[in-house]
Amino acid sequence: MNRNVLPAAMTMIAASVAHAEGPMATDDAGTLDKGGMKVEAVWAKDDEARGVEALFGFSVVENLEMEVAGAYAKDDAADPATKVRGIGFGAKWVPYRNETGWSLGARLDYGRNRIDDREADEKTTERELAVTALASYRLGNGQVLHINLGAAEVEAQGDSDTVGTWGVGYEFPLADRLQLTVEAFGEEHARPDKAIGLRYEVFDGFKVSAAVGRGNDRDFGQVGVAWEF
DSSP: OOOSSSOHHHHHHTTOSSOOSTTOSSOOSOOOOTTOEEEEEEEEEETTEEEEEEEEEEEEETTEEEEEEEEEEEETTSSSOEEEEEEEEEEEEEEEOOSSEEEEEEEEEEEEEEEEETTTTEEEEEEEEEEEEEEEEEOTTSOEEEEEEEEEEEEETTEEEEEEEEEEEEEEEEETTEEEEEEEEEETTSOOEEEEEEEEEEETTEEEEEEEEEETTEEEEEEEEEEEO
């Protein structure tokens, strides 16, 4: 997304409001079961920026999932480093769900980043509102195709900009409890980012993941854990 204040690399880490199941950036058309909860933690590096994010999700209504996330990131490209603290809120609704075939839904997300640019000696706030359509196609052999298409409005320093966003991802079972993920994602006026990752379910509901990627003349990667209960 076109950030007027925040470097693009830090935006990937700090308060990314739409949060897909690690290690993917492309979200799935699925929600927690009613009464279910989840906690996730991610460490990510994007070019010279690195940071952490923690998320809590829950579902009190069938087919509706709510999420709240907090993030902290630091960009070492600046001297002294620029720091960002963010918080995000999300709601995902998937009224059409199937074990095989298409599942369809949408999500609404809001994020707020507080940016401390110590090199320029200024503090600013960036806000983002995003709407995303979600589609997943599940095969009987465990492979899954995910498609995202949406738009995001970013407001910073009194200016706002709206861009289209997209993502396409695929999951391949490699072994019992182990999945390979590949994806491409991006936005208007930018080249695609591409990533490949692994997700392993240690025990029922508890997963670890990692991914690396390349796009727009930079490398990025992440490691994470997630627990659904």
